[in-house]
Amino acid sequence: MAKAKNKPQxxxxxxxxxxxxxxxxxxxxxxxxxSDERIRQTLERVNADLEHIRVSDLLSLNDTQRVYDSCIxxxxxxxxxxxxxxxxxxxxxxxxxxxxxxxxxKRNPEHKTTQILAxxxxxxxxxxxxxxxxxxxxxxxxxFVSKAVYGLQDKNVLEIAPYDNGNADIIPADxxxxxxxxxxx
Numbered sequence: 001m002a003k004a005k006n007k008p009q010x011x012x013x014x015x016x017x018x019x020x021x022x023x024x025x026x027x028x029x030x031x032x033x034x035s036d037e038r039i040r041q042t043l044e045r046v047n048a049d050l051e052h053i054r055v056s057d058l059l060s061l062n063d064t065q066r067v068y069d070s071c072i073x074x075x076x077x078x079x080x081x082x083x084x085x086x087x088x089x090x091x092x093x094x095x096x097x098x099x100x101x102x103x104x105x106k107r108n109p110e111h112k113t114t115q116i117l118a119x120x121x122x123x124x125x126x127x128x129x130x131x132x133x134x135x136x137x138x139x140x141x142x143x144f145v146s147k148a149v150y151g152l153q154d155k156n157v158l159e160i161a162p163y164d165n166g167n168a169d170i171i172p173a174d175x176x177x178x179x180x181x182x183x184x185x
């Protein structure tokens with residue numbers, strides 16, 4: 001059994017460590033876009049969501065209608081708050097984790113709940129993409145989230161195929177250079 005070698009941090013030590021972590025490249029400190037107040041507001045919202053979860057109200061992903069109703073309620077809450085919808089927020093609004101949503105979808109690809117979650121995931125991606133195109137969100141971050149969360153893939157793939165001169169011989173480098181020099185401009 002693993003045993004901690006250091007004492008746990010006090011609340012003040014945690015605050016100091018979190019404040020000093022702003023020197024990392026995660027934050028946009030270089031462009032003065034870090035807003036302590038915005039970070040506090042986000043944490044207040046998340047903490048308030050977490051405080052309202054009651055074990056008796058936890059949702060079963062097998063209850064497709066309740067999942068659908070929860071998705072609609074979450075998207076309307078995001079609209080009212082003018083906040084970008086996120087899978088993590090959706091999961092939390094249901095009293096679940098993001099990983100629970102992914103695991104359910106993986107284990108139950110044909111379930112109606114999986115189809116509902118996929119539709120709402122696409123809707124969230126549409127909101128993100130539309131806002132990125134209108135320059136309302138950081139475009140680099142939108143691309144990253146689109147790839148990491150929504151499965152966006154680059155379509156430009158370079159495939160190197162072997163030279164086919166009628167036989168499977170390997171072409172020496174000096175011959176390739178000579179052929180390249182004889183190509184028309």
